[in-house]
Structure formats: structure tokens, C-alpha cells
Amino acid sequence: MTPPLDRLPTFADIRDAARRIAPYATRTPLVEWAALNERVGARVLVKPETLQRTGSFKFRGAYNRIAQLDPAACPGGVVAYSSGNHAQGVAAAAALAGLPAVIVMPEDTPRMKRDNTQGYGAEVVTYDRASEDREEIARAIAEERGAVIVPPYDDPDIVAGQGTVGLEMAEDAAARGVTLDHVVSNASGGGLIAGISLAFAELSPATRVWVAEPRGFDDHARSLASGRREANEAATGSICDALLARTPGEITFAINSRRLAGGLVASDDEVRAAMAYAFSTLKLVVEPGGAVGLAALLSGRLEIESGATVGVVLSGGNVDRESFCAMIG
Structure with a gap:
């Protein structure tokens, strides 16, 4: 059952969360690379939550x-x-x-x-x-x-906390005089993308927010298409270990079904290539799940209009050395 609107987190909750976490969380930067812009054919601003306390937005x-x-x-x-x-x-x-x-x-x-x-x-x-x-x-x-x-995503306070990622992105883009035409971020249960979509709905309503997922675990994309919460058939089978929730959360889907522009999918090989690109070109270590949004962007999954500016979240960098080296070749 979809929770009633008055039980869902609001933009005011995100503002409160930002004040609450400010003494302890890192305000990660919004970073731009000329090489990435040239590769994608658009201006790209990256939010590296790999630099966050504990190595991820969580x-x-x-x-x-x-x-x-x-x-x-x-x-x-x-x-x-x-x-x-x-x-x-x-x-x-x-x-x-x-x-x-x-x-x-x-x-x-x-x-x-x-x-x-x-x-x-x-x-x-x-x-x-x-x-x-x-x-x-x-x-x-x-x-x-x-x-x-303390649930991982289906909780108003969790969503509000994750929404500070979107709040910072919108504020920092505005400080540069930039409007993000698109924002791409990954999802497992959907707390991060729900919080981001709430923040942009308030601060930059023209921005289109897209969810990125591993191939075979695209429950959000399928749920957005059908209008109801769909489940993945498998519980394992992707290198993106952080993104293997079986189905979107009730609270998160109640938000995302109204806010998101659509879903993007990337294969494990495309994720590996994105991790390698982030390491060699952006000088960032990104775990598989954290690289799905970048993988979708580098693989041309998002149709980008001429002159557009895209924001992409790298949600985490918690990957051990041996696995990372094997994945990036």
C-alpha cells in the first residue's frame, strides 16, 4: 500500500537534515573535468560521495x-x-x-x-x-x-538525510550560475534518488532526475514503467553488490513514481569500464554500485540535448584493492 502523502518526507525535512548533519558530514564538491565533458558531449558536474565520511552517501x-x-x-x-x-x-x-x-x-x-x-x-x-x-x-x-x-532506505528520516546530496548539488550548481538539465544517480531501495528528486523538485523543478541500475536488477525502471512496485527475479548476480534490493521501498517509490523522469540501465562490463575511467581520468576510486550512473552516461543511455548540463552522483568508493584491480583490469 502506498503511504499517504502527509507521511512522506518533505523538502523542509531535507533542510532540517542538512543542519543536523553539518557538523559531521562532508559537503562533497561538485567537480568538472574537460575530458569528461568531451567524452559525453555535454557539460558534466560530478558529485563524488566517494569522499564522504565512511566512503559513501549512506x-x-x-x-x-x-x-x-x-x-x-x-x-x-x-x-x-x-x-x-x-x-x-x-x-x-x-x-x-x-x-x-x-x-x-x-x-x-x-x-x-x-x-x-x-x-x-x-x-x-x-x-x-x-x-x-x-x-x-x-x-x-x-x-x-x-x-x-535503522532501515537502509524506506524511512522518512533516511530519505531526508540522503536528500542533502541533491540539496548540495542544486545549491552548488546555482552558485555557479548553472541549471542542471539532468541528474543521474543510482538506486538500490531508492532512498538516495528519492531524496535527490525531492530537493530538485523544490530548488530546480525543470531538472529531470534519472535512476541508474545494473542490468537484471532494474526494478525501479520497470516499476516506473508499470506504475507499481516490481521485483527482481534474482537476489545475486551483479558486481554491484550495493544495489541488489529486491524491490523499491514503499515510501521511496511513492516519491519516485511522481518525481523521476525514467530509468537507465548499465551492464556489469559497462560498470567496470566506468570504474576504470573514473580511476584513470577523474582520479577517483569508485565501487561498482557507485559507478552505475557514470556507466549509463558514458554508454550513451541518456539522450542529452545540445548544450545541456548533467549532474551525476558517484555514490560510494568502498571496494577492496584486489577486487578493484581485477575489475578495472
């Missing part, structure tokens, strides 16, 4: 949610379920708030993401992505310990 939403908790109401701290980036964001935010954190992670999560999560002080509980229900496991832990669940 810290924004996690801190915005956790900072509003009453410690007395959650003596057992917080519980989250994540393939890695939300895990690290929650672990770091919980540490700042002085709360214990338990993270339910897939057994096949890249080792670096698991190690980083534990490095922030969180306890990690693993599960089989193909046969077990991570939400069920998290609920059981939360009930047993008196903890609060």
Missing part, C-alpha cells in the same frame, strides 16, 4: 535518523541490515551518538566493508542473501535487545 541518512533517537527508548542501541555502505554509515553514526550497533550483513559482503563496519565498533551478524530474510533477523535481534531498527 552516512548522511544514518546520522540524520540516529541523531533524533532518545537513548532511553533504545537501551539496546540500533540494528541495521545492509550489504555494506549503510552498515558503515550506521556504525559510524551510532558511535558518534554513543549507542551500540548490530549490523546484519550478507555472507558475501566484500571483506573490506565488513571489516570497516566492525572497525567503527559495530557487531556484525551474517546471513545467506539467497535463502534468509535479513529484515526478519534484524527484527528478532531488535526485540531481544531492546534496540531500534
